[in-house]
Amino acid sequence: MLKHHRNQVPSNSARLTLVSLAMVAGLAGCHKQPGGQVVAVVNDEEVTQQELTTEAQAAQLTGGGKDKPAAADLLQRVIDRNLLADYARAEGLDRGPEFVARRRQLEQSLLADVAARKLAGAPGAPTQAEIKNYIASHPLAFAERQNLALDQVRFATLGDAAVLKQITDMPTIDGVIAQLNAKGIKFSRGASALDTATIGAAAAKQIVELKPGEAFALSTGGQTYVSVITDRQPVVADPATWPDLASNALRSEKMTTAMTDAVKRLRAAATITYDPSFKPAK
Numbered sequence: 001m002l003k004h005h006r007n008q009v010p011s012n013s014a015r016l017t018l019v020s021l022a023m024v025a026g027l028a029g030c031h032k033q034p035g036g037q038v039v040a041v042v043n044d045e046e047v048t049q050q051e052l053t054t055e056a057q058a059a060q061l062t063g064g065g066k067d068k069p070a071a072a073d074l075l076q077r078v079i080d081r082n083l084l085a086d087y088a089r090a091e092g093l094d095r096g097p098e099f100v101a102r103r104r105q106l107e108q109s110l111l112a113d114v115a116a117r118k119l120a121g122a123p124g125a126p127t128q129a130e131i132k133n134y135i136a137s138h139p140l141a142f143a144e145r146q147n148l149a150l151d152q153v154r155f156a157t158l159g160d161a162a163v164l165k166q167i168t169d170m171p172t173i174d175g176v177i178a179q180l181n182a183k184g185i186k187f188s189r190g191a192s193a194l195d196t197a198t199i200g201a202a203a204a205k206q207i208v209e210l211k212p213g214e215a216f217a218l219s220t221g222g223q224t225y226v227s228v229i230t231d232r233q234p235v236v237a238d239p240a241t242w243p244d245l246a247s248n249a250l251r252s253e254k255m256t257t258a259m260t261d262a263v264k265r266l267r268a269a270a271t272i273t274y275d276p277s278f279k280p281a282k
Contacts, residue, residue: 032044032046037049037050039052039071039075040075040078040079042079042082042083043083043086045082045086047075047078047079047082051078052071052074052075052078055074055077055078056070056071056074059074116259116262119258119259119262120255120256120258120259120262121255121258123250123251123254123255123258124254125247125251126246126247126250126251130250131243131246131247131250134246134249134250135242135243135246137201138201138246138249140196140197140201140204140205140208141196141197141201141204141245141249142197142237142239142242142245142246143239144196144234145195145196145197145234145235145237146195146196146208146232146233146234146235147193147194147195147196147232147233147234147235148193148194148195148196148207148208148229148231148232149191149192149193149229149230149231149232149233150191150192150193150194150227150228150229150230151173151189151191151227151228151230152189152190152191152192152225152226152227152228153173153176153177153180153187153188153189153225153226153227154187154188154189154190154223154224154225154226155180155185155186155187155188155223155224156186156222156223156224157219157222157223157224158185158224163183164219164224166179167179167180167183167185167226168217168224168226170215170226171214171215172213172214172215172228173215173226173227173228175215176215176226177189191230192225192227194207194227195235196208196235197235199218203218207229208232210229212229213228214228215227215228216228
């Protein structure tokens with residue numbers, strides 16, 4: 001007679017063993033590994049080739065992070081930053097008001113940069129007539145280009161425009177220093193240089209026509225520079241390179257103009273309400 005085999009029910013210990021094996025298998029299957037676009041895994045967080053490319057662009061490196069020795073150094077920088085970021089999150093540092101404000105600033109700056117590139121678009125290639133006219137109207141960037149040696153005073157640009165004007169209107173650098181000392185404003189003094197091709201045509205013309213010892217001021221990047229020309233030397237460049245330089249400058253000017261116009265349109269369409277103390281002067 002054939003024996004009837006009943007289905008056997010696993011014991012509790014057998015069930016636990018099966019569940020444990022399944023969990024181990026699942027975890028093994030979920031563990032991330034480098035490969036393809038993933039160049040490293042840090043605490044189960046992937047670092048991708050795109051991150052390396054972005055890092056290379058930020059560091060202004062050629063090759064987009066694909067040069068192996070440079071990419072290896074960049075990767076270590078990304079890994080260190082990620083580890084520090086993980087520590088900051090674990091400590092709750094990402095919830096403080098200073099971090100939140102800074103994160104918003106960085107995000108807004110990044111979005112504004114992306115929007116600017118889209119709004120400006122790709123400017124068309126300048127015509128030969130435009131290039132020729134640009135070279136003729138910017139002699140201090142081409143045929144009469146100069147490198148100016150400077151005695152220069154540098155200080156943080158003041159928020160009070162009237163006080164800043166009072167200082168920068170002084171005709172000599174000694175007068176500027178006297179004003180800064182009288183007002184208790186910190187500054188530094190040293191030798192510097194200025195290539196006339198790096199500033200606007202009108203400003204360059206005014207500067208090279210200054211009398212000996214006469215000071216001039218430029219403000220950029222939150223700093224004000226008051227300088228006196230101590231020497232000047234012609235910059236000799238191959239005229240064959242001028243058309244390309246002029247073409248690049250024209251493209252840049254067109255992009256700047258397009259951006260300025262786009263921002264004006266956005267401002268006109270926006271509703272902006274100011275605290276009276278922050279309202280800009282008309």
